[in-house]
Amino acid sequence: MFSSLVLAATLAAAPAPRSAASAQTVVHVPRLDAMAGLSSFLERAGNHAALLRPSAWRAELHPFLVIDPTKPETLASAGLDAAGPATVSLRDDGRVSCLRVKDAKVFQEKAAEAISAAGGEEVKPTTSKGVTTVSVKRSAGGAMGYALKGQEVCSFGATDTGGPALLKEAVKLVGKAPAQDARLGKLPGVAYLTSGGTVLGLDGTSSALKVEGTAAKLPLPPFQARSTSPYGTMKSEGMLFSRVAVAPAGVSQAVGSLRATIQAVCPACPREQVQSMTDAVAKQLTGNMLVNMDNVQVRGSLRAPESRFFAVRQALAAEVTDAAAVKSALTPLGRFPGAKALADGWALAVKGGNVFVRLKDKQLVVGNDEAVTQATLAALPVTSAKLERAADFSLDPKKLARGLNQVSLADVLADEQLAALFAVSSELGPLLEQSERITGWMDSAPGNAHRFSFTWTLPAAK
Template structure:
């Protein structure tokens, strides 16, 4: 029975005609099934130029412009609109394999583009060997380009280096393209469980993602062995935060495995030590260790937003830039209170009715304990709001982690990073650029939601939905 299920799964799995040693592989099982994804890109592209379909579709082929929304244009190039496309990106160039409806028409269009790309009057003369028809010509920009064709399968390629010197990579890609058109591609079991009209695979990063969408929603589901995340419990069950309503910039619930708790608390300890350098390192580590041992694994992360005009050029400014709180369920409230007692002796400590506050450079840290709920935060109002909103009874969560992001608050937060901030700290350049490129699209978006589960071998499976707000 197991062998039958496995065979059925492989039979249903997409079969990319992918080149070996690829950094990235993009596989589209059917070009005519890409309309939903391109519809989202077209809609999103009205607010973010880098999301426009033309930007991404231009990468699908080394020298032909493929537009799945125009099946007649594909037919005009001899490409089957119902066929598959597999793009393989290597460090030395690209290989794009397509199913043909008219091989002679494809050869004609390819010859026109290859001749134009050579920068001179060049007669394209295909050669045939062992049933494979091929072309290899120099490119004006450097490197070489061409294709290999057999039957109704064609793999076009272009090498990226060499300049005006033949570095041999064009012939390497030609050999690989000839191999690809001569063999039946194997079903990829990694893609079978993932829904999608297009797939992105990064073998060296252990990442496989399926993408699909509509004009108002982008759907993404995938697996990865390299996500910088701790392990989570495989089944979350009832969470004390299960019935809480998501809000703020980020709202996320999770149930961590013991090893994940240790890693997460290690990060919290490092952040506290950075915000309070005068706090004794040994004592901070001891308290973190004692706290970790008294947690059930159920945690909540709530980021309300970004403070107005934070000084993100300093460590303390970055620490207090976002207004956040972390909640965690404890196994024993009395034991946890005892574990937190050493905080009273830390520099800048002051007692609260239900915990401790640490006044440090740039702001204050709050640690509060109410019943079996421990809340830590860098903003008194957010910490208090989270603590007050935790219900007495929990609810079921179908996944180990779920999250909800408010794109408009993200856009507002990105606006707080100025050009002068980038001049002062180059590490902020990526966030500044994201604000410029994606800010208008995020402002126009309704929400981003998703979930994550741990998988075998240290991998994670994840899913996300990006929904645009209705146009007025």
């Protein structure tokens, strides 16, 4: 009984987007007049990243009308309700934009003017079963039009072959009340975006963007919140600082990822011994881990595995249940080519640098830079503390921007992944340079998914 009431309350509060079938991406705004804070952040951020500038995406809100959610008069002049919802569905054959009408006569007049101005044929509305429809061909190809019933209108812009299908979809969308989307109801926000297995809720102020969402199939292990963490009191000082509690089922996955990376930079290390050694260590890990990425120093082409590995100066710490058992499991490391014994562990010379493996009480620390490894060891606290989430992180955007700027043109031309980094640097680098901090958290969610949140902070507006 109680669970049924909770479910009913969730559905009642959930947004109800008029989403087109087969949409690849859907943007839903429950109330257009509630976007002032989010728009103010995007306006400021857009001064440094053109992609985020509201003027760059306002044209995507409607197939033929020019509207601006931050200026209610543009909606009113088109006969639309500034306090109503908006849903934009992107499909292979075009897009559908559903809004609420305040004055149907004004909307039809403005729509006819806009369609004609956009190269459409003569607008001839037809009405059947209470639904008024318009569908015209464009001189540039494709079709555009709308379906209007009562206060609901869904407009479309279609590719060469998508006109009939999108007209039919628009008629269907205005013909019935939209269903609540419980996924959106679980997320705070004034605007929502769904794409594939990712759902985002967005809100903001002039100085901060808040994003919360869920995503499936992220290349991350499952997380599990714990009562305390040995890293609970540690503070971030580098480029990226993250404290995580990996679920037991994800420990082997996390260790396997590190093992593959080290094996790539040390092909001479005996594969079977590396496997058995890391498997033994994985059995002793509690799941509490720390990632400390200090900065980026690119030396050589990032197409080489060793250059990628040593480009980010970092150290990883992991809590162990039995330090003596871990030390015993790691003993074969001392016989690897290039290995050197240290007072508290080993240094392994590999192509491009050294890998440091060190033990401090019940903390195993693996790093690719001596100074960062030593600093991480020195900062390990004596007492544990509770973490609010299974994983949290803090990112210094200025250090990240400087790191992205080190990707060379030669690497960009030869590697798709590096080309993507270059694109991020070009588009967001100037904004990162002007940002204060990016912080967030992550938890596991049902269905092998993850829930996450982050806040992107700009300096206080002057």
